[in-house]
Amino acid sequence: MRLFWEELRKIVSRKLVWGGVLFLMILVTVWTIVAVSEEKTMIDGKTYRGREAVVEDKELAEEYKGVLTVEKVQDIYNRFGFYYYDTKTGQPVGNFCNYFITLNMTNFNQTGGEDLSQIEFYEGTEWENNSQPFVEGNTEFAYVRGWMLMQENAMTICVYLQLILIAALCPLFSEEYSLRTADLLLTTEDGKKKGIWIKLLAAVVFAVLLCVLFGVFYFGLYMTAFGAEGLSASSQLIGSPFFGFTPESIGGFFLFEWALALAGMVLLAGVTALLSAFSKSSFLTVIASLIIYAVPLIWLKVLAPTWILGTAGTKLMNHFMVSMPVWLQWNWDFAFDGGQISVHLLVAAVVGVSAFCFAYFRYRSYQGQK
Amino acid sequence: MPELKLEGVTKRFKQKEAVKNVSMNLTEGVYGFLGENGAGKTTLLRMLCGVLRPTEGMITCDNVDIRTLDGEYRHMLGYLPQDFGYYPDFTAKRYLNYLAACKALPRETAASKTLEYMELVGLEEHQNQKIKTFSGGMLRRLGIAQALLNEPEILILDEPTSGLDPRERIRFRNIISSLSKDRIVILSTHIVSDVEYIADEIMLMKSGRILCQGRMDSITKAAEGKVWECTVSQQESDRLNDEFAICNLRNVESSVHLRIVAEKCPVKGARPVEPGLEDAYLYYMGGERE
Numbered sequence: 119m120r121l122f123w124e125e126l127r128k129i130v131s132r133k134l135v136w137g138g139v140l141f142l143m144i145l146v147t148v149w150t151i152v153a154v155s156e157e158k159t160m161i162d163g164k165t166y167r168g169r170e171a172v173v174e175d176k177e178l179a180e181e182y183k184g185v186l187t188v189e190k191v192q193d194i195y196n197r198f199g200f201y202y203y204d205t206k207t208g209q210p211v212g213n214f215c216n217y218f219i220t221l222n223m224t225n226f227n228q229t230g231g232e233d234l235s236q237i238e239f240y241e242g243t244e245w246e247n248n249s250q251p252f253v254e255g256n257t258e259f260a261y262v263r264g265w266m267l268m269q270e271n272a273m274t275i276c277v278y279l280q281l282i283l284i285a286a287l288c289p290l291f292s293e294e295y296s297l298r299t300a301d302l303l304l305t306t307e308d309g310k311k312k313g314i315w316i317k318l319l320a321a322v323v324f325a326v327l328l329c330v331l332f333g334v335f336y337f338g339l340y341m342t343a344f345g346a347e348g349l350s351a352s353s354q355l356i357g358s359p360f361f362g363f364t365p366e367s368i369g370g371f372f373l374f375e376w377a378l379a380l381a382g383m384v385l386l387a388g389v390t391a392l393l394s395a396f397s398k399s400s401f402l403t404v405i406a407s408l409i410i411y412a413v414p415l416i417w418l419k420v421l422a423p424t425w426i427l428g429t430a431g432t433k434l435m436n437h438f439m440v441s442m443p444v445w446l447q448w449n450w451d452f453a454f455d456g457g458q459i460s461v462h463l464l465v466a467a468v469v470g471v472s473a474f475c476f477a478y479f480r481y482r483s484y485q486g487q488k
Numbered sequence: 489m490p491e492l493k494l495e496g497v498t499k500r501f502k503q504k505e506a507v508k509n510v511s512m513n514l515t516e517g518v519y520g521f522l523g524e525n526g527a528g529k530t531t532l533l534r535m536l537c538g539v540l541r542p543t544e545g546m547i548t549c550d551n552v553d554i555r556t557l558d559g560e561y562r563h564m565l566g567y568l569p570q571d572f573g574y575y576p577d578f579t580a581k582r583y584l585n586y587l588a589a590c591k592a593l594p595r596e597t598a599a600s601k602t603l604e605y606m607e608l609v610g611l612e613e614h615q616n617q618k619i620k621t622f623s624g625g626m627l628r629r630l631g632i633a634q635a636l637l638n639e640p641e642i643l644i645l646d647e648p649t650s651g652l653d654p655r656e657r658i659r660f661r662n663i664i665s666s667l668s669k670d671r672i673v674i675l676s677t678h679i680v681s682d683v684e685y686i687a688d689e690i691m692l693m694k695s696g697r698i699l700c701q702g703r704m705d706s707i708t709k710a711a712e713g714k715v716w717e718c719t720v721s722q723q724e725s726d727r728l729n730d731e732f733a734i735c736n737l738r739n740v741e742s743s744v745h746l747r748i749v750a751e752k753c754p755v756k757g758a759r760p761v762e763p764g765l766e767d768a769y770l771y772y773m774g775g776e777r778e
Binding site: 313 | 534537538539541558559562567569571574575576577586587589590591592595598638
């Protein structure tokens with residue numbers, strides 16, 4: 119146990135880790151404060167700002183809470199019109215409810231939102247594809263403004279956390295080589311066997327703690343700023359797709375999303391540990407880790423569209439790549455079904471366990487510096 | 489008391505044979521491996537520690553391969569590497585506690601042993617100081633302290649006095665000497681005086697091979713009649729320096745006093761003297777003897 123705490127302490131006490139986490143905490147706190155202060159809502163001719171806007175929007179949304187119907191949408195439109203940007207002031211005009219229907223049921227994004235006369239409801243196939251699913255009787259509407267904002271940044275936060283993890287774990291083994299402590303540790307009773315597993319366990323625990331604790335902090339921030347309302351509302355309100363596997367509620371969706379992110383973090387811990395076990399330089403390990411981290415990104419964005427491995431090969435490789443840390447957290451956005459997501463998690467587990475095992479054997483077989 | 493046996497141990501790195509066919513038995517006592525840089529001492533010691541695997545041959549402890557013994561062997565081992573690695577931002581106490589945990593010492597034992605050995609090596613006042621602030625001598629002392637934490641039956645010290653001033657070196661020798669009872673102490677060095685006073689058995693190593701092995705008197709005996717002293721001119725000194733192994737050179741007014749290792753009398757007027765270990769070392773290193 120002592121060895122575990124000491125290994126964990128070694129990882130956590132790195133200035134880069136503390137600095138990175140602190141910076142991220144300050145950043146998201148500032149984002150949240152700015153988000154609340156910039157909130158503006160217009161209801162029945164009155165304008166509200168900041169926290170007052172949040173309170174008023176909540177009250178308004180409460181009137182339409184529950185299953186979203188065409189009648190509710192029509193009522194919102196009749197009362198408040200479309201949400202738009204006033205070209206004279208540059209300020210948004212509207213409230214949460216008409217913002218929601220304008221964003222999801224009109225050509226708002228295509229027009230830029232500045233010319234009210236151009237904004238109109240989708241029609242025909244555009245309505246069927248984009249808006250109809252909201253009003254088919256399965257969507258629970260509620261005030262979800264805070265969760266929308268939180269979701270906008272969630273995946274970026276996950277990427278930052280992964281980069282912090284890489285920086286934290288690159289020295290796991292490579293530092294032992296460069297500081298020549300490996301020559302010593304590998305001659306101790308536990309240092310060559312149990313001690314290595316403990317080191318890897320500390321890496322996993324760190325990855326889990328980083329993801330979970332920061333997730334709780336992030337969630338807590340937005341809950342404090344915008345309230346806990348809307349967690350039982352439909353996850354489609356904050357952008358999850360209508361098809362594929364995603365939990366119905368926003369609360370369930372966040373848990374699912376962060377569970378995927380957590381799986382990605384643990385896998386990343388394994389891959390980084392493996393690269394660290396092969397490299398005598400922490401700096402080179404960082405470079406290699408970042409390159410390996412980015413490979414699935416490059417594959418999906420650049421190579422996959424060229425079908426470079428043929429249809430079957432490319433599809434297979436696509437599934438492998440979305441099982442890797444940078445994409446695993448995004449699995450919900452690809453509209454994969456439950457079976458596919460399970461396969462991706464299994465692939466991630468196999469790769470992760472293999473990485474940990476190879477790291478163990480590589481470090482254990484270290485023959486010392488010349 | 490364990491017995492270490494090396495049987496035909498060889499280590500090859502690509503084109504180079506760092507250790508060639510070394511065989512010996514090691515029991516209680518101090519064993520000094522003496523040799524120049526690149527002789528294969530560190531490689532041999534690393535194999536004894538289990539860090540390096542022999543290319544050929546076997547190292548056994550009580551007739552069991554040390555690789556088979558694995559953790560059981562490392563339980564008996566204390567090792568001070570030539571380049572003693574440490575974490576710069578650790579304090580001495582924290583580092584020793586960490587290594588105690590790696591050596592599977594129970595918490596209470598670890599705490600008491602850490603303090604005990606820091607006192608032994610004179611670091612108790614610096615226990616809460618970061619290791620990066622330590623001098624070379626202090627680092628070496630920390631190194632010996634960590635090697636002793638688990639009260640090893642086999643203590644392996646690679647160039648333990650490297651970089652130390654004479655006072656530190658003497659202190660080290662005394663510590664090692666005091667610890668040699670009921671232990672196998674193996675130390676490697678290229679400094680003759682490190683082993684001259686404390687080693688029970690000395691092994692001279694060159695190019696991966698053991699040139700000779702034995703107690704100091706038997707090592708120096710081979711150099712009897714091969715060590716000469718003379719006083720010559722500067723010019724003659726330069727000539728002799730090119731031709732023979734010079735153990736000691738000292739300027740005396742306008743002359744030069746030389747101590748020479750040579751098979752025969754190197755110059756008229758040179759007188760034979762009793763060889764010391766340094767002389768024997770030069771004698772063996774100058775030409776291979778078996």
